[in-house]
Amino acid sequence: MIFRNKKITFGLTGGIAIYKSASLLRRLVNDGGADVTVIMTEAAQKFMSPLIFETFSGNPVITEMFSREKVYTRHVDLGKDVDMVLVSPATANIVAKAAHGIADDMLSTVILTAGNKTVFALAMNVNMYENPITQENIKKLKELGYGFIEPELGDLACNDVGKGRLADEKTIIGYIDQRLNGKHLLQDKEVIVTAGPTREYLDPIRFISNRSSGKMGFALAAEAAMQGANVTLITGPSNETLPPGINVIRVESAEEMQKSLFDHTDHADYLFMAAAVEDIAPATMVTSKIKKSNLPKILQLTQSPDLLCGFRKRNQTCCVVAFSVEITDGRERSIEKMKTKGADYIVWNDPSKAGAGFETDTNEVILFSADGNEWQIPVAAKREVARQIIHQVVDHRRHS
Numbered sequence: 393m394i395f396r397n398k399k400i401t402f403g404l405t406g407g408i409a410i411y412k413s414a415s416l417l418r419r420l421v422n423d424g425g426a427d428v429t430v431i432m433t434e435a436a437q438k439f440m441s442p443l444i445f446e447t448f449s450g451n452p453v454i455t456e457m458f459s460r461e462k463v464y465t466r467h468v469d470l471g472k473d474v475d476m477v478l479v480s481p482a483t484a485n486i487v488a489k490a491a492h493g494i495a496d497d498m499l500s501t502v503i504l505t506a507g508n509k510t511v512f513a514l515a516m517n518v519n520m521y522e523n524p525i526t527q528e529n530i531k532k533l534k535e536l537g538y539g540f541i542e543p544e545l546g547d548l549a550c551n552d553v554g555k556g557r558l559a560d561e562k563t564i565i566g567y568i569d570q571r572l573n574g575k576h577l578l579q580d581k582e583v584i585v586t587a588g589p590t591r592e593y594l595d596p597i598r599f600i601s602n603r604s605s606g607k608m609g610f611a612l613a614a615e616a617a618m619q620g621a622n623v624t625l626i627t628g629p630s631n632e633t634l635p636p637g638i639n640v641i642r643v644e645s646a647e648e649m650q651k652s653l654f655d656h657t658d659h660a661d662y663l664f665m666a667a668a669v670e671d672i673a674p675a676t677m678v679t680s681k682i683k684k685s686n687l688p689k690i691l692q693l694t695q696s697p698d699l700l701c702g703f704r705k706r707n708q709t710c711c712v713v714a715f716s717v718e719i720t721d722g723r724e725r726s727i728e729k730m731k732t733k734g735a736d737y738i739v740w741n742d743p744s745k746a747g748a749g750f751e752t753d754t755n756e757v758i759l760f761s762a763d764g765n766e767w768q769i770p771v772a773a774k775r776e777v778a779r780q781i782i783h784q785v786v787d788h789r790r791h792s
């Protein structure tokens with residue numbers, strides 16, 4: 393554990409487990425060499441005095457938002473100019489505030505500034521933890537890339553038994569170490585991700601499309617960026633949001649997506665093709681709205697371009713991860729698609745499974761490699777599935 397040259401803002405909130413934070417702070421500062429500034433919420437100060445944390449950190453402890461002292465932009469600096477905002481213990485309350493963008497005291501304001509540099513080490517009563525509202529807040533923040541150190545099972549201070557006890561110090565330090573010092577899997581790699589559906593227009597109003605929401609592709613783009621990649625996301629219509637720093641190109645039709653993809657082909661190291669490119673398109677597009685009385689009884693269709701084949705012809709070295717949506721004979725068809733189209737990996741989605749496929753926040757997939765390996769990725773938030781896909785692909789390439 394080496395945290396030299398690392399700046400950490402350490403947020404303390406009002407939970408019984410706060411007594412463990414003094415020891416954690418000592419380890420971060422004395423053993424790790426981190427530069428730590430502590431912020432205590434009002435509730436936290438009911439449990440412990442700032443003096444102990446001031447002594448152990450060697451820095452003044454921040455206890456209020458509107459201090460008369462020196463710097464007036466600390467609420468920004470302590471989130472923006474640090475490597476991590478660690479909240480331990482993290483109450484249900486601070487997680488709820490973070491999930492809803494509430495900034496009504498110094499710690500919540502700093503968290504809003506820091507975004508997904510924030511890590512919460514959760515500690516609370518089991519009912520608070522299992523409450524669907526808390527779970528929804530955690531899920532929302534996880535999808536945005538915030539870090540969570542889950543609580544452990546055991547006897548709680550309130551005499552209940554269940555999940556809610558702060559993880560032990562070793563686990564918390566290990567997590568911080570991994571997050572601050574772990575090598576980024578895609579550092580400085582050029583990564584292209586395609587996402588969302590395409591729209592194939594019959595006229596300016598009517599189009600053929602599909603149920604893709606873009607959630608999986610956006611999760612991959614966010615995760616690749618977090619792993620240090622320069623990411624270009626080429627997406628069809630989607631309401632999903634992204635962390636800053638990702639180059640987003642919005643397109644509508646398969647042809648537009650193909651053009652953007654080919655424009656970015658040359659330097660790509662990785663291509664994740666999560667878009668559901670609509671296979672069929674009206675044979676002709678009329679430039680003004682077709683009157684109801686003139687609508688064709690039979691629609692002439694044409695096939696959309698095959699983006700993967702076209703890309704492969706232009707770039708033979710890029711690692712291509714294709715996606716397939718198959719219900720019947722999915723395994724065989726996916727492997728066949730990977731081989732015939734020249735992909736290195738393929739991710740098979742079976743939308744008939746609960747919690748998988750289109751429009752859901754979760755997914756369950758199997759990742760196949762062209763050299764015959766496969767990895768089951770069990771049902772999880774799409775962001776977690778994205779993390780596992782990237783991890784397996786990079787790890788497999790390193791060892792083959």
Ligand SMILES: Cc1cc2nc3c(=O)[nH]c(=O)nc-3n(C[C@H](O)[C@H](O)[C@H](O)COP(=O)(O)O)c2cc1C
Nearest residue numbers: 405406407408433435436483484485486515516517
């Ligand atoms: C004795 C006591 C222990 C508490 N322990 C916890 C806890 O472990 N986790 C939690 O989420 N809230 C706990 N609470 C409730 C919080 O202190 C309360 O929700 C407070 O508003 C949190 O404020 P903060 O998030 O700004 O620190 C406790 C309250 C009391 C009185």
